[in-house]
Amino acid sequence: MIKIQKLKILFLLPIFYFLFTFSAKAAELNLTSQTQTIGVGQQFQVDLALDTKGEDINAVEGKIIFPADLLEIKKINDGNSIINFWIDPVKNCVSNGVKKPDEICFSGIVPGGYNDSKGLIFSITFLAKKEGSGAIKFSGVKVLRNDGKGTPVDVKISNFQFAIKEVGLPKELPEIKDTEPPEDFKPEIAQSPEIFDGKYFLVFATQDKMSGIANYKMREGEWGWFRIAESPYLLKDQDLKSFIYVKAIDKSGNERIAAVKPKYPIKWYESMWIWSIIIAIGMIVAYLGRKILWLKKSK
């Protein structure tokens, strides 16, 4: 009887092992932190990382939910992310126009796919507000295969459990000084019947590996202020005669400006400035001529 039981175990073990190894092939999304003990008033960083477990992945989206009574977001860093283009940049979710303080939404793609175990998606720095315990959890996660069909991949998620205690610990995380500007980039003028009624628009995107891109600002023409802009941007100058400047600003305030030359530069006789200078010179010459004539007459 004992022998039969032993054989049963021997029979079941490989089956369980097989099933386990089979299920272990799901991609993994993990929330982890280097901080072991969290004290009240302390800041700590949580990283969201993807381990594809051999799958070729090209799109990720989801939501992170945390107890807003215990935690407050101090900083979100998507600078060193494997995500090349954000569809929904990492920020508080918005529902019916109302910002949700306890939810962070994200959605982005890796063109060409990603297949590795250490894919950082973004990091969040939290401030522990008061004593208590809870979890930073995933919700509505989707990870899609790089197969041309957007097939969903099985995902194993790992939430981050934490406990905040009343202990005297350093309050802020050591700051890594970012003095590097965002990477060089080339904005592109495009046109499509699918958007902006076929009018010209500008697209732009760059990366900042240290702190991430905060925003972009734009200016059309040589004069005026830079104003916050998003890609795609409908150009005001549809004749494409102006220089366009796009300024990428990272979360540490470093800037990189990219210029787009006018496609149809204005001729000198079309420039108001040149005509203004010509008129001004003409007026000066006329004034001086009149003055000389007056002086001659008075002699």
Added chain:
Amino acid sequence: MFQSSRKYLILFVVPLILFSWSNFVFAAQTGLVQATITITVCGNGVIETGEQCDSFGPVLGGATCISRGFISGTISCQASCDFNTSACVSAPTCGNGSCAGGETCSSCSADCGSCPSSGGGGGGGGGGGGSYVAPVTSVSFVGRAYPKSTVTLLKDAQVAATTIAGADANFSMNISGLSGGNYIFSVYSEDNKGIRSSLLTFPVSVTSGTATNVGGIFITPTIAVDKSEVKRGENIVIFGQSVPNSEMTISINSDEEFFNKIKADAGGAYLLNFDTSVLETGQHNTRSKSSLNGEITSFSKTVGFLVGTKTVFAQLPVKAPAKGDSNSDSRVNIVDFSIAAYWYKRPSPPASIDLNGDKKVDLVDFSIMAYYWTG
């Protein structure tokens, strides 16, 4: 009792064999499609494959001028991680045209010229000291594409460089001005018929102030078929391009998978005349991979064809990507992404943006676009 034990033994062994077999198949498949990309870093204080020394330190690996065939002097390491032997002294060889290694006008006038006739010469100048010059942050890429083909490099999904491969299909390119951090690089090429390869993507962690070398890039072969539908029993031609004289493996996916091995010609072109009498009527797919000197590519794009009752000749694949090119410029890039982003979660998107035809633009459409990305 014995029979019962034997039954259990069979029950134990069968799943074990099944498990081992499934793992074997997985390992074999993984091994077959694994690209052999190697990444080394010049300036990290470690001598890696392809480096003579490392400029950080510098690390010379015990090399001296003497071990490099000189008689004395000081060896150093260049920013490119190659030895700098300019301060090494060669053994004197009078008459070699170089006044070095202790040769003087008196000992070797043939190399050093004749000595001045009257005395009173001035003293010579001192030699300059060497100093460590940190390399700029750069990444170089070395690999194989197709003879004389255009190779495009994408950095974080945007075109960073292009080059033309040599007649032997080898290419190299270098980009600099990078920050330290994680990058996703991709390469693809176009063959002599304008057919694009699939995108070969690899993450690289770049350290500021170092030169990273990415070697062993082997771009997947291109593939096409001469018929979109073939009458069962007739031949279908499967063709494309890879590295000259490489070993091609062509797979025809069916209920049963058929593998055919042929050799690419001196121009890298390959062609297989496949007899379809072994295939069932219905839809089939084919793909290929290439190997040379122990290096192997991933599988190419997959091309479909129908085995039926008539023969329909296929057009050569057009340059335009099958999906995602919403502004019809034969590329899928940031412009198409921006157009799709504009329609994200908006009602009634145009058909050219709604790539899976579900009347909305969501993550699935972006995933399809990311698959067909060209930069």
